[in-house]
Amino acid sequence: MKRLFAAIAAASAMLAGGLTTPAQAQKDLTVALVPGLTTDAFYITMHRGAQHAADALGIELLFQGAPDFNPTLQVPVLNAVIARRPDAILIAPTDKVQLVEPLRRAQDEGIPVITVDTFIDDGQYQDGSGPGDFPLSYIASDNVLGGRIAARALAEGIGEQGTVYVSNVKPGISTTDQREEGFKLEMANYPGVTVLATQFNDDDANKAASQLQAVLARNPNLAGVFGANLFSAVGAANGVRAAGKSGEIRVVAFDAPQSIVNDIEEGLVDMAIAQHPAEIGYYGVMTAYAHLTGQSVPIAIGTGFTVIDADNYGDPDIAKFIYSE
Amino acid sequence: MTTLEASSPLAARQAVVVRWLAVAWSWLFLALLLVFFEVWARAAYDTSFLLNRFNIQSITLFAVAPLLLALGQTLVIISGGIDLSVGFTMGLAAVICARLMQWLDPALGPELSLVIGILAAFAVALIPGLTNGYLIAWLGVPAFIGTLGMYGIARGTGFLAAGGTTVPVRNEYLAFLGNDRILGIPVPVIITILVVLLMHYVLSQSRFGQYTYAIGGNREAAIRAGINVKRHTMAIYVIAALCAAMSGVLYTARFSAGAAQAGEPLLLDAIAAVVIGGASLFGGSGTIIGTVIGALIIAVIQYGLVFINVEPFWQFVAVGVVIIISVLVDQSRSRLTGAHQEDR
Secondary structure, three states: OOEEEEHHHHHHHHHHHHHOOOOOOOOOEEEEEOOOOOOOOOHHHHHHHHHHHHHHHOOOOOOOOOOOHHHHHHHHHHHHHHHOOOOOOEEEOOOOOHHHHHHHHHHHHOOEEEEOOOOOOOOOOOOOOOOOOOOOOEEEEEEEHHHHHHHHHHHOOOOOEEEEEEEEOOOOOHHHHHHHHHHHHHHOOOOEEEOOOOOEEOOOOHHHHHHHHHHHHOOOOEEEEEEEOHHHHHHHHHHHHHHOOOOEEEEEEEEOHHHHHHHHHHHOOOEEEEOOHHHHHHHHHHHHHHHHHHOOOEEEEOOOEEEEEEOOOOOOHHEEEEEOO | OOOOOOOOHHHHHHHHHHHHHHHHHHHHHHHHHHHHHHHHHHHHHHOOOOOHHHHHHHHHHHHHHHHHHHHHHHHHHHHOOOOOHHHHHHHHHHHHHHHHHHHHHHHHHHHHHHHHHHHHHHHHHHHHHHHHHHHEEEEEEEEHHHHHHHHHHHHHHHHHHHOOOOOEOOOOOHHHHOEEEEOEEEEEHHHHHHHHHHHHHHHHHHHHHHHHHHHHOOOHHHHHHOHHHHHHHHHHHHHHHHHHHHHHHHHHHOOOOOOOOOHHHHHHHHHHHHHOOOOOOOOOOOHHHHHHHHHHHHHHHHHHHHHHHOOOHHHHHHHHHHHHHHHHHHHHHHOOOOOOOOOO
């Protein structure tokens, strides 16, 4: 299966067009990027893309975040970043509601805010509604769509017949909740596929493996599993391996660090839905720069997905979407 | 089995009885859980929970990682301490093992790089182990705070060594250690059984074990009895770190990748396993066999609830309830038998 899901190209093309005549390097501009957490290949890859853009523009990039995806940890980091008085803040807010007031502080200090990957309030900015309407732009891949793509890929992989379930981290994380939501919505279109209850593993691969085995023990006809993040997928794949069912039970992973690609190569994981974090970081910095140099910017930029599988992981056009530093 | 705190033969015998009762209660609780799942499986799904080799393999494999952390933690808790850093020591060891093997493989081949990778995992674990021991025994830092500091240090260095992501590694021997079976028993389970037997011997039969109980029972008395409490305490934290390293190596072996956060979700389960197994968080009591039972109880509930298809949010509640009940049962037993350890 070689399907490429292109980005919502119009918005990005418009932005790129606005930048065809780059202003001379503005050494004095500083943009801060605050990720959802620092210890994750997705955000590290986003940092790489943001750094590329900053280097191209000759501006400075700060990268500071908390080790866990948690608003209690993220807000102090954000406050410290605001105290540095950057010219703009790019942030992946860890909570839709709890980050509104802390970000308004930045806004009140005259620091424009752009959200990446996750959003505050309703995610619809500059439309005059809601308390979190002030960010300039929201740049992300649509996680509900990502879940739908995973469902289509898995349904196709199992011949649109059989029992599947979602292996997920824990309830309450917006991105993984949305992937699960999209997966279930899309699977409703396949009458031959039954979706069992979601199993939560607390980001513990060991527990995800054990859960797969327990689900399989009672559902010997289990046909597939969707791992909604890295450790959910790695664990489920190991559970399949321990049961001697590799290749029979299909495993779809969300996110694509190198270790998942190795698992695809060895046949433990069937396919991975790669987001384009470098693209998010790149366009995040570009959007901030455009705004700071007097250009208007789009209120939302959607980045796409790429499905990586055993047939295409070696293709350089695909391999560039593997997450890396 | 005697302890230094038991001054008369009668008290010594009483202590032995109490310790065995603690284990017996844990066994009984585990048996009850198994019966519950067996009855449910037969009634609702017309299948057996226990007479199913796949279930047994899955549950024991599931218990390996938290149990290895819990084994070292048992010694620490008996000595009156706590080690919060073992989860990230496990992750650090897992990452170092994977990094080195991946790096050395082209030059040295799979066999030698495997040996060096595993040795390096244990060697790197010595750093948190020795540091914890030094902070606690020599500098008098409370165990909770000292090991919490090491929790952060091991976490940070683990992620730095990993470059913030997981470190994939490919080695057929390592894959054998993590994923093959001998006579139907998963290799990590066999390795863990060997570690359990060794630790059980050390704690219950050796002078080292007696000293551990003595230090946790009454530190001042242990010092006056001529035990080198500082060196002994350091040894205990080193053992805890080495157990964590073993868990880290097996993690890397199983998932063909080292992850700095591998042990993060396991820490509380490991401590719970020790306490469910009859140890007191105030020190002086606990056994290796009890801890094994404790870890199995946790693994059986978590696996069993999925097996009998309990709704996920209720699983969180049920696991919490079972942990509380198992400790309550253990404490009421202590009160009935007049156990002196918990009454201090």
